[in-house]
Amino acid sequence: MKHFTSVHDVQDVAALVDEVLQLKQSPYAHKSLGQDKTLGLIFLNPSLRTRLSTQKAGMNLGMNVMVMNLDKEGWALETQEGVIMNGTTVEHIKEAAAVMGQYCDIIGLRSFPKLQDREEDYSEDLLNKFIQYAKVPVVSLESATRHPLQSLADLVTIKEQKVSGKKPKVVLSWAPHIKPIPQCVANSFAEWMQQADVELVIANPEGYDLSEEFTQGAQVLHNQNEALEGADFVYVKNWSSYENYGQVLTDGEGWMITNEKLALTNNAKVMHCLPVRRGLELSHEVLDGPNSLVIEQANNRLYAAQAVLKRMLEGNN
Ligand code: CP
Numbered sequence: 001m002k003h004f005t006s007v008h009d010v011q012d013v014a015a016l017v018d019e020v021l022q023l024k025q026s027p028y029a030h031k032s033l034g035q036d037k038t039l040g041l042i043f044l045n046p047s048l049r050t051r052l053s054t055q056k057a058g059m060n061l062g063m064n065v066m067v068m069n070l071d072k073e074g075w076a077l078e079t080q081e082g083v084i085m086n087g088t089t090v091e092h093i094k095e096a097a098a099v100m101g102q103y104c105d106i107i108g109l110r111s112f113p114k115l116q117d118r119e120e121d122y123s124e125d126l127l128n129k130f131i132q133y134a135k136v137p138v139v140s141l142e143s144a145t146r147h148p149l150q151s152l153a154d155l156v157t158i159k160e161q162k163v164s165g166k167k168p169k170v171v172l173s174w175a176p177h178i179k180p181i182p183q184c185v186a187n188s189f190a191e192w193m194q195q196a197d198v199e200l201v202i203a204n205p206e207g208y209d210l211s212e213e214f215t216q217g218a219q220v221l222h223n224q225n226e227a228l229e230g231a232d233f234v235y236v237k238n239w240s241s242y243e244n245y246g247q248v249l250t251d252g253e254g255w256m257i258t259n260e261k262l263a264l265t266n267n268a269k270v271m272h273c274l275p276v277r278r279g280l281e282l283s284h285e286v287l288d289g290p291n292s293l294v295i296e297q298a299n300n301r302l303y304a305a306q307a308v309l310k311r312m313l314e315g316n317n
Helices: 013-025 049-060 093-103 118-122 125-134 148-161 184-193 224-228 294-314
Strands: 038-043 064-069 106-110 138-140 169-174 199-203 219-221 233-237 269-271
Touching: 013 148, 013 294, 038 049, 038 093, 049 064, 049 106, 049 148, 049 294, 093 125, 106 125, 106 294, 125 138, 138 148, 138 294, 148 184, 148 233, 148 269, 148 294, 169 184, 169 224, 184 199, 184 233, 199 224, 219 224, 269 294
Parallel strands: 038 064, 038 106, 106 138, 169 199, 169 233, 199 219, 233 269
Antiparallel strands: none
């Protein structure tokens, strides 16, 4: 695998999911693969799960791992071509990424969208330039439009939990939040579910439809109760508006997933990528109840990252 930035970098998604599950059984089976190899994890935004799971994944494969919070510990990055750097930016991505690429065999990069200019965010300019100048395999640790390691872990979690022989109904349900949140997790989840043997339904208020680039004809309902009927999995996530880019259009009253909402489903398992706003996105009773998969989902982040790093070390897709 040269780079891992979306589901499109994976030749056989089902085989990758199986490999994640194998690694979960034997996480130290490939300890010598990463010997004398260095993984650099670069963060421009906060992280708990992605940082620790990917760091551990590298260590499970025998890699040396370096982590840098570039937003706080590095020089302010310039990304525009040909600009006179007489402002606040100190180092151009051309030099910064090239230097980091010399120190690392694989680089992970987390960079959220600014949510101000849709065209700029959806061009994935920073991630693409980083790939261009680092010249080593790059893993997205969440970019402006996608969170592929999260989506792989989500798909693994659904495979582990689904009733065999039944195509599960999976509902991606928008949830309330107090501030504008990127569309990345929702985009990516929709994109990965298109590659899986599931029925995907997306529920969101009017004005929150995701880009069709990611939903690709999935059923989109603006009535959450209708969407929840018969669901086997409910994936809860807030996102800001794509149409009115980056805006919060409603306080989302009535959209929090509660036990009353769950009663409409087929005793659905409940997923969330975390961090979650308790009592706002999801009720305490659901998060603390038997249907919540959020902790196991986060556990699977480790093995998802490990499978991707393993394939990069092996040079496989
Ligand atoms: N789900 C997820 O990516 O969590 P972090 O932001 O804590 O890494």
